[in-house]
Amino acid sequence: MGFNTALSGIKASADFLSSTGNNIANSDTTGFKKSRVEFGDIYNTSVVGAGSSNTIGSGVRINNVAQEFSSGNIAYTDNNLDLAIDGTGFFVLDVGGTQTYTRAGDFKLDEEGYLVTNDGAYVQGYNATNGIIGGSLENLVVPTERIAPQATENISIEANLDSEAEDMPPYISASFDPSEPDTYTYTQTQNVLDSAGTQHSVTLYYAKSDLPNTYEVYATVDGTLTDSAGTSWLGSTFVTFDEESGNFAPTYSGATAPGVGSIGTLTPFTLAGSFASGATLSSTYDPAVANTLTTPASYARRSFDPTNPETYTYGNTNTVYDALGERHTIGYYFIKQGEQNTWEMKVTVDGEVNDSNGNPFLTEDTVVTFDSEGNISGTYIGYPPFAVANPTQLSITGWDPTDPFAPLDIDLGATTQYALTSSDVFGQDGYAAGELQGVGFDEDGYLTATYTNQQTAILGQIALATFDNTDGLTPAGNTAWVASSSSGAANIGKPGTGTFGSIQGGALEESNVDLTSELVALIEAQRNYQANSKTLETENTVTQTIINLR
Structure with missing residues (x-):
């Protein structure tokens, strides 16, 4: 029996050595989880309760090779598709119809736009349709086609018009001529x-x-x-x-x-x-x-020229887009009037004051008024005594060559009249066509695409899985695991909810192997192996002595 005891120790030490060596070998493997050999002693008894309780053991055996699922350090990368999990969840993969689970988030796009691992497993998640996340678990995919243009329908101008600016009354003294x-x-x-x-x-x-x-x-x-x-x-x-x-x-x-x-x-x-x-x-x-008298049709009006700053108090230009995605320059100009807290507004498109029919883009004599506290109080058509409250939102037509009736609504929002330098913040909802420029994930696992036209789109959301007993997972290779009866079925959900954890984009989880500890364990395994070998040698010597007795 001494030989068996020594052999069991040698085998256990060899397994200990192999496990430690495997940990060391994978110390740089993304998402790797180190293993630990758990030993148990061996006792042989013929009948339960029979004989002395102080029996001699028969050696050692390996009860389990357990994996430690503690988190590894997070290493940041320059790849937006590298993902790490801050929490207990696992990425869900599809390998030929079988679900596997991994903590290694070094993903990439294949030639068809699917998000895959280095060995070709499909990353699972919820694809979006028009920005709406679906409810079915499927292969995450990034559509590679260009994004269609969208014509501008609304612009917002949140301006401050300097209350201390010099008045520029809309009327000037002009030589009266009944023929003009x-x-x-x-x-x-x-x-x-x-x-x-x-x-x-x-x-x-x-x-x-x-x-x-x-x-x-x-x-x-x-x-x-x-x-x-x-x-x-x-x-x-x-x-x-x-x-x-x-x-x-x-x-x-x-x-x-x-x-x-x-x-x-x-x-x-x-x-x-x-x-x-x-x-x-x-x-x-x-x-x-x-x-x-009604709203005046014509009078000796001060001339307006968008190229001449002397003809307006404040102005600026920005970009809007027609239905084909072509860029157009919209100008907006404000002229401080003699009437208190009143500004006339002008609009130009591509430098022109009038549309192709010769009509002003913005109704002539459109004025903006402010209350005594500097807040916008309304827009009007005309000047006292002809001013009529504007019943609708400011809007222009005739600016889009692809659709002469396309409206462009103007929202002056929180425009103010304070004693500050005139300035504005402009916004619009149109854009040109765009090519896919890049993709990335946020902390909630949303897959977002960016395009060359500065637009973004939500394409989907990655899925995560948790288990009732993580230690019960069965290794499947490539730093992946499959569920077992011991682990229980996967609980699949979305990042940022429950205990799934959150996503860190442009980062990878390193192996949780502590190289220093493993080198110490390697020395221990070596000594154990040597010691058990010595036991075998000694047992052999004793046996040889007995054989030599004659």
Whole structure:
């Protein structure tokens, strides 16, 4: 029996040596888990309870080779597809229809875009459709086709417009010319008789002045501005609108100068002059007619030129995309008005103020107003007394050559008017076509693609597995394991939930082998082997002595 005891010790020591050597050999293997040999002694008894309890053992045997699933150190890499698990979970693989589990996350994409291991096993997860994660476990795949363009539909401009900027009233003093509609706002025409009974056509012109809410009145008779003596039919006459009370307050000079009153109660003003025939003309007009004015069609407006900063207070340009993914430059400009807390807004596309039909992209006289605290209070069309609240969101059409009716909505968001330098933050929801540029994983295991057009897309989510008894897993090679009756079935879920753990992208879990400890164990295994060999040698010597007895 001594030979058997010694042989069992030699075998156990050899296995101990092999296990330690295997640990040392895999000290640099990603995701490797070291093994530990567990020994048990051997006793032979013929009948339970029979004989002395102080029996001599019969040697040693290996009860188990256990793997230690403690986590290895995390090593960071430059590969986005290298993954490490911070937790107790395992990656789920498909090997020819069989599920295996690993902690080694050194993955790559094959020629078809599937996420695989170095030996070709498919990494399992939940693929996404239009960014929505599915519920079925399947091979994770990265679509390699380009992403289609998306036309811009919405832009956001969160600006601060400097409240201390110099006013730039929209109207400038311009030489009145009845043949130039841009020099007046509104006209009135009626026929009158002179002192000789001859009929004449008298036209009044209301021209917006450079003063807020003020209109200058001009008159022509039969198309002429002066009578036969060269005197203006109507002297300098102004009508001022009080936007708070709703009253006109006309002030006159040159012609008759009546008092001031509310609409309908004003004393009419009179124009007068003479003709070459000697006949005279005197015609009286009620300023209450100004109440019929609507949004002005034209007037002496200050010119706007997006290439000339002198024509606006603040402006900026950014990029939008049409349905084909072509880039267009949208410009937005703000002009501080004479009216308090009021700014006119202009929009250009590719440097043009008007669309292909000659119409302004943004309705003429679109103004933005702010309250006394500097917060945006609304947008309007026109100026007092013509301002009308804009009932809809600011929007332009005619900017997209592929679709002239495509709207582009403008959200001024949290635009403010503070005593700070004018600036803005721009956003838009369109993009050009893009090629796949790279993929990566976040801590929750979401597989995200990035494209050359700066867009990103969620392609899926990697799966993880846990077990009721991790120690019961059976090694399957390639640092993978399969479930067993001892480990129980895999509990499969998503990173960031339960005890599955989280994902670290661009990182790998190193072997959990402590090389120093293994070298010490190697010395122990060697000594054990030598000692058991000595036992065998001694047993042989004793036996030989007995044989030599004669």
